[in-house]
Amino acid sequence: MIPTDFSIEIADWNNDIDRGACLAVREQVFVIEQAVPREDERDEFDAISRHVLARDLAGNPIGTGRLTPKTVIGRMAVLSDWRGKQIGAAILNTLIEQARALAYPAVELHAQTHAVRFYEKFGFTVYGDEFVECGIKHFHMRHELAPNDLPERRGPPPKPEVRSIVIESREQALTEVLRLVGDAKRELCIYTRDLDPALLDAEPMLEALKRLGITGRGASVRIIVQEPWKPARNGHRLIALAQRLTSVFAFRTPVQENDLQYPSAFLLNDTRGYYFRVLGNRYEGEVVNYAPGKHAQLLELFNQAWERSEVSDELRQLAL
Numbered sequence: 001m002i003p004t005d006f007s008i009e010i011a012d013w014n015n016d017i018d019r020g021a022c023l024a025v026r027e028q029v030f031v032i033e034q035a036v037p038r039e040d041e042r043d044e045f046d047a048i049s050r051h052v053l054a055r056d057l058a059g060n061p062i063g064t065g066r067l068t069p070k071t072v073i074g075r076m077a078v079l080s081d082w083r084g085k086q087i088g089a090a091i092l093n094t095l096i097e098q099a100r101a102l103a104y105p106a107v108e109l110h111a112q113t114h115a116v117r118f119y120e121k122f123g124f125t126v127y128g129d130e131f132v133e134c135g136i137k138h139f140h141m142r143h144e145l146a147p148n149d150l151p152e153r154r155g156p157p158p159k160p161e162v163r164s165i166v167i168e169s170r171e172q173a174l175t176e177v178l179r180l181v182g183d184a185k186r187e188l189c190i191y192t193r194d195l196d197p198a199l200l201d202a203e204p205m206l207e208a209l210k211r212l213g214i215t216g217r218g219a220s221v222r223i224i225v226q227e228p229w230k231p232a233r234n235g236h237r238l239i240a241l242a243q244r245l246t247s248v249f250a251f252r253t254p255v256q257e258n259d260l261q262y263p264s265a266f267l268l269n270d271t272r273g274y275y276f277r278v279l280g281n282r283y284e285g286e287v288v289n290y291a292p293g294k295h296a297q298l299l300e301l302f303n304q305a306w307e308r309s310e311v312s313d314e315l316r317q318l319a320l
Helices: 016-033 087-101 113-120 170-183 203-215 229-233 237-244 292-308 313-319
Strands: 006-011 050-056 061-067 072-078 106-112 125-133 136-144 164-167 187-192 220-225 249-252 265-269 274-277 285-288
Touching: 006 016, 006 061, 006 087, 006 292, 016 050, 016 061, 016 072, 050 087, 061 087, 072 087, 087 106, 087 292, 106 113, 113 125, 113 136, 164 170, 170 203, 170 265, 170 274, 170 285, 187 292, 203 220, 203 237, 220 292, 229 237, 237 249, 265 292, 274 292
Parallel strands: 072 106, 187 220, 220 249
Antiparallel strands: 006 050, 050 061, 061 072, 106 136, 125 136, 164 285, 187 265, 265 274, 274 285
């Protein structure tokens, strides 16, 4: 089940509260747990780096990480009670997004040896021999950022005006989801119980999805469907569209119980927007056109559910 009990934000190191929150997490993890000398844990790069901060719903700091001007990701730390809940993944994804926004061609990090496999999941590769830093074994790792993902070197793009809409009806949901689809450059990710026929089988939505599929270079629409037999039985028109655009649309069905019973639903575009519903069989929810932290969290957890899922027999048979 996708956790919704924390948030990710860009911290302001010049703000005493944000700086203190980041340092509190690092103090607990590095200085107290790992016995790293405090004078080694803090350095001159803190003041000039981009910092990411995770907080619980009460606003307490629970994780942090930074990206330095040397294109190095570091100081990745999550409090022990919160480990294993995708917080580190959300922090890392946000730092990589920041690197892309700055047009960095690659990012590097010093991975503690036990964490190498974690970073490999995000595209990092080991180079060089194992070394010891602050009494802890590490490896150098590097992640090349694809040229197509890099913006032109004109500095970070301006942050769009954030629109947060509380959804209360099907009509409102359709209007706002059409905007999210229209804002997409190439990619959509959808987690749904039954392909939401009142939304995804609506004529305007089918036209918008078709337009994305035929005009977006390298377009990709990945959809996790918990109950694929329902849209297959009812002749959902998105299935027919997917059959005509097989290089664009991909469907999978969960096989693990926690993914099958996940009660919520969401849609993500590739411009950091989302539509999230706590109860997937209702329209009530929230649409935000630009929310990097929450988007990174949902995207990472969608990707994990996608890897655990399989191509559904019902939709595969229809495509034959």
